[in-house]
Amino acid sequence: MSLCLLYLICSPKVEDSLSEWLLERGDPPGFTSMAVAGHGSSEHSMTLAEQVAGRSRRVLFLLELSEERAHALIDDLSAAFGGSGIHYWLAPIHAAGRID
Numbered sequence: 453m454s455l456c457l458l459y460l461i462c463s464p465k466v467e468d469s470l471s472e473w474l475l476e477r478g479d480p481p482g483f484t485s486m487a488v489a490g491h492g493s494s495e496h497s498m499t500l501a502e503q504v505a506g507r508s509r510r511v512l513f514l515l516e517l518s519e520e521r522a523h524a525l526i527d528d529l530s531a532a533f534g535g536s537g538i539h540y541w542l543a544p545i546h547a548a549g550r551i552d
Contacts, residue, residue, distance in 0.1 A: 455545040460513040484514040
């Protein structure tokens with residue numbers, strides 16, 4: 453089984469509904485989320501205050517799961533959150549574990 457890390461980046465407006473949607477699925481069994489700043493040239497999606505600051509507030513979700521489950525989750529995300537502007541990356545995990 454090939455593990456991967458799915459990064460989901462969304463606006464704060466989508467954070468609660470995305471978090472609830474992920475928790476209701478139970479797949480993956482858990483995830484990490486954190487506030488991040490987006491920097492770039494997509495001014496059309498930025499508020500005036502964000503344009504002045506040069507960054508936009510975003511929320512990053514990190515999910516560890518199999519590559520097969522990640523692709524299925526991305527397909528389901530497209531159906532449930534189409535038009536929400538969620539951006540994603542999928543990267544391989546070469547090693548993972550728990551240090552007890």
